[in-house]
Amino acid sequence: MEVKRQLAVLDRYLADNQNIYGEEYMLADMTIWPWYGSLSLRNLYDAAVFLDLRSYKHLTRWSNEITEQKAVKRGRVVNNLL
Numbered sequence: 001m002e003v004k005r006q007l008a009v010l011d012r013y014l015a016d017n018q019n020i021y022g023e024e025y026m027l028a029d030m031t032i033w034p035w036y037g038s039l040s041l042r043n044l045y046d047a048a049v050f051l052d053l054r055s056y057k058h059l060t061r062w063s064n065e066i067t068e069q070k071a072v073k074r075g076r077v078v079n080n081l082l
Helices: 002-015 027-040 057-067 070-078
Strands: none
Touching (some): 002 027, 027 057, 057 070
């Protein structure tokens, strides 16, 4: 239930903000995305239904945008995560 609470808080925040620290892609996004981003895109665990991940539309938007960052794509290749 704590994860659901955290996802809801993050989703509400991202409803009014492009990224974690306002409009710019910054270190906060880079550090939070690997877990929350991967989780929201259903790349971690088999809990998508229980967590109701589809309901966090702002978090999903943010996660998809971060996934498309050139540096993220490069980092995933280096770490063999593609």
